[in-house]
Amino acid sequence: AQSVAQPEDQVNVAEGNPLTVKCTYSVSGNPYLFWYVQYPNRGLQFLLKYITGDNLVKGSYGFEAEFNKSQTSFHLKKPSALVSDSALYFCAVTSDSNYQLIWGAGTKLIIKP
Amino acid sequence: DSGVTQTPKHLITATGQRVTLRCSPRSGDLSVYWYQQSLDQGLQFLIQYYNGEERAKGNILERFSAQQFPDLHSELNLSSLELGDSALYFCASSEGQNTNYGYTFGSGTRLTVV
Numbered sequence: 365a366q367s368v369a370q371p372e373d374q375v376n377v378a379e380g381n382p383l384t385v386k387c388t389y390s391v392s393g394n395p396y397l398f399w400y401v402q403y404p405n406r407g408l409q410f411l412l413k414y415i416t417g418d419n420l421v422k423g424s425y426g427f428e429a430e431f432n433k434s435q436t437s438f439h440l441k442k443p444s445a446l447v448s449d450s451a452l453y454f455c456a457v458t459s460d461s462n463y464q465l466i467w468g469a470g471t472k473l474i475i476k477p
Numbered sequence: 478d479s480g481v482t483q484t485p486k487h488l489i490t491a492t493g494q495r496v497t498l499r500c501s502p503r504s505g506d507l508s509v510y511w512y513q514q515s516l517d518q519g520l521q522f523l524i525q526y527y528n529g530e531e532r533a534k535g536n537i538l539e540r541f542s543a544q545q546f547p548d549l550h551s552e553l554n555l556s557s558l559e560l561g562d563s564a565l566y567f568c569a570s571s572e573g574q575n576t577n578y579g580y581t582f583g584s585g586t587r588l589t590v591v
Contacts, residue, residue: 396577407479407567407582408520415577454520458576464533465576467520 366391368457370468377445377475385440385453385471393461397438399429402452402470411453414438425449445475480504481583483568489589495556498586500568502549508532508571509551510580511543515564526551527574558590 367390377383389395396415400408412423419431429440440453455468480503490496502509511523513536522535526545537543540558545551555562565587571580 396579398579400582405587407481407584408569409479410579410581413579456579460577465522465579467522469519 366457366459366464366466368455368466368468370453370455370471372471373469374472374474377473379447379475379477380444383442383445383449383473383475385455385473387438387440387455387468389436389438389455389457391457391459391461393459395436395438396458396460397429397431398456398465399423399427399438399440400454400456401425402454404451408454411440447475447477449473450475479581479583481506481568481570481581483566483583483586485586486584487587487589489591490558492558492560492590494558494590495554496558496588498553498555498566498568498588500551500553500570500583502551502568502570503581506570506572506581507549508574508580509545509549510569510571511537511551511553512567512569513564514567514585515561520567523553532574555588560590563588563590 369388398413399411402408414431422428458465482501484499507528510525513521523537525533543553565585567585569580569582
């Protein structure tokens with residue numbers, strides 16, 4: 365069965381420091397991986413996706429994620445955090461053997477000034 | 478503006494009542510997905526329609542039903558409402574019937590059952 369884990373309910377980072385939000389997955393077949401962000405009282409916004417190709421994917425707002433097949437991970441990163449990055453981040457996965465999108469539980473990112 | 482339109486934005490209703498949530502997908506998208514987001518259960522997939530036909534079903538209660546119309550807009554009907562149905566309900570859309578390219582979310586309908 366497909367699954368996604370976001371092991372941290374909350375991540376706290378000081379403004380200007382690098383941030384990482386973790387995501388690991390389990391699928392059969394080739395994975396398609398996504399990160400979405402949700403600001404308070406808003407819908408989910410697409411950040412980036414990995415389908416195939418370069419393992420380092422660059423997305424919106426300066427975020428990037430690295431696909432690691434051996435560790436089945438797709439961690440979200442940003443070199444220098446902004447207070448405005450504070451939001452709820454969701455990782456999601458599907459595969460070419462099961463096209464349903466499976467969502468992680470979400471990680472609340474708090475950037476402190 | 479994501480291009481996915483949901484109405485109403487807010488809805489307050491009493492237990493036992495019935496409500497209808499509406500979603501218009503992004504232009505050119507044939508699939509519509511409904512999600513429920515509550516504080517204690519995260520993001521729950523309810524149902525997907527593709528070009529008018531039910532494509533996939535998730536954790537949708539029997540009191541809930543949905544349909545997609547010929548103009549591709551979709552409605553989610555919630556009946557015999559309970560306090561626990563209070564949540565954010567999101568609609569998303571995608572071009573194809575598969576989700577391997579992700580999809581676009583609307584801004585949601587916040588349902589409060591009192």
